[in-house]
Amino acid sequence: MPPKKPDDYVNVTTSLAYLLVYNFAQVGGWTMIAFAMGLKWVAKGSYTDFYGAVEPMLLIFQTAAILEIFHAMFGLVKSNPVLTAFQVFSRIIVTWGILYIVPEVHQSVGVAMLLVAWSxxxxxxxxxxxxxxxxxIPYALMWCRYTFFIILYPIGVTGELLSIYGALPFIKDRGLYSVSMPNRANMSFSYYHVLIFVMLSYIPIFPQLYLHMFAQRRKMVSASPKPKAE
Structure with missing residues (x-):
């Protein structure tokens, strides 16, 4: 194997620095979101104002996750680009395609559930x-990564589905993101029906992802931390 060129080391170092900054920023952003919800809960003792307390931060940091698709595409990380794209865009649809355009769902329990689970x-x-x-990676952090999903994943998915379902009547009545005929293109598009399809897609996809995480847990987490080799 030929030795690495100086440029290779520069590229690796730059990529590492970029990914460290990106992940650090996301940790900080989602921590602020969780903290804001905590303050709102202490102040009012209710989940109904969670979204209003975090909307700007949610839009910024959830949208920034689109960068992860490019991280996977360009080999900066080992993630599958297709799976990453699906996971990111499912969140983007809920964030921009539901929460941003249908304020009537902001105070629902579904929105509170997904915000807590996501953060x-x-x-x-x-x-x-x-x-x-x-x-x-501390063992405690690895354990949390491959254990908390058991509860958080179903809570988040349930919250997403409840939010989409709650928004459907408003989207249908207002024709949001939809195109009706007649028009110059002679074609129609129903965002309402797209969202129904998205909800139905959870049925085959959620069990696969959930079981995949259990398989990862068996691989990554043991009964106790393994001692390091001397």
């Missing part, structure tokens, strides 16, 4: 990735 999941996930970049 805790992302704080753990990005912390795990950040520590992995420097080859120093």
């Amino acid at each position: 805790v999941t992302e704080i753990i996930r990005y912390s795990y990735y950040m520590c992995g970049l420097i080859d120093s």
